Amino acid sequence: MEELVIIAHRGASGYLPEHTLEAKAMAYAMQPDYIEQDIVLSKDNVPIVIHDIHLDAVTNVKEVFPKRKRVDGRYYVIDFTWEELQKLNVTERFDYQTGKPVFPDRFPIDKSHFKLHTFQDEIELIQGLNQSTGKDIGLYPEIKEPAFHRTEGKDISKIVLEVLAAYGYKDNNSNCILQCFDFQENKRIRNHLKSKLTLVQLMEFEHEKDSLEIISEYAQGIGPSLSLLKDNKFVENTRKKGLFIHAYTLRTDVMSNWKTKLKAFILTNRIDGVFTDQPDQVYNLTHTR
Ligand code: CA
Secondary structure, three states, X not given: OOOOEEEEOOOOOOOOOOOOHHHHHHHHHOXXXXXXXXXXXXXXXXXXXXXXXXXXXXXXXXXXXXXXXXXXXXXXXXXXXXHHHOOOOEOOOEOOOOOOEOOOOOOOOOOOOEOOOEHHHHHHHHHHHHHHHOOOOEEEEEEOOHHHHHHOOOOHHHXXXXXXXXXXXOEOOOOEEEEEOOHHHHHHHHHOOOOEOEEEEEEOOHHHHHHHHHHHHHOOEEEEEHHHHHOHHHHHHHHHOOOXXXXXXXXXXXXXXXHHHHHHHHHOOOOOEEEEOOHHHHHHHHOOO
């Protein structure tokens, strides 16, 4: 069971506000194989580590910049410069309409002091810790909504690949796996942008299960939701294509009987890795005899 690849989903997001440097440092100490970054561009093309293209479910943007919402009432990362984004405070995720926490038993809303950070900041944190601890924990960046970025005149993939290359992540020997939900964009990253990095095709919908043939032409693995793995035939077909399976998202505070379920998934060869909000708990389960 020790071979299970553990990916810290948005950092140790079960314990600290997601995608903060604090959550990443805590995740690092839990010895995952990879730490995840979701990436969205600022107005001035700075790659920001944040899950949504919106700011209003994890920051105080409504209070700091009340007039900067769009007609849909939302506040977009891409409408703010990095200098402006640094004025915001980050908090545990909440419902942007009601203000209520998404996970009421996790870190409290509006306590302590957290900020947004750039992709470069996070790479330097992880590489710095790799140097000071002698470990080698990898990056697992996700390119968020490339089609949206394109309508805003931005090529997010190109910028992310440039940053990765500048820090030495260039090919499949690099300790980095690049992920995206957009099939066309993953294909473009491989064929047009000529990236040699290990690629994962994220999968969300039932109908996408028919696309394994195409996926295997550009990606090395898939990142399906755990629910898609209930389908034996789909798992079997994925194995036939030689693709690895890193499933999302294991939340030990939400999923009942998660230990039994995860063990069963591993024993039936349904899963090679898992994105989890609680990397320590998965580590403890898979590293005890
Ligand atoms: Ca993600």
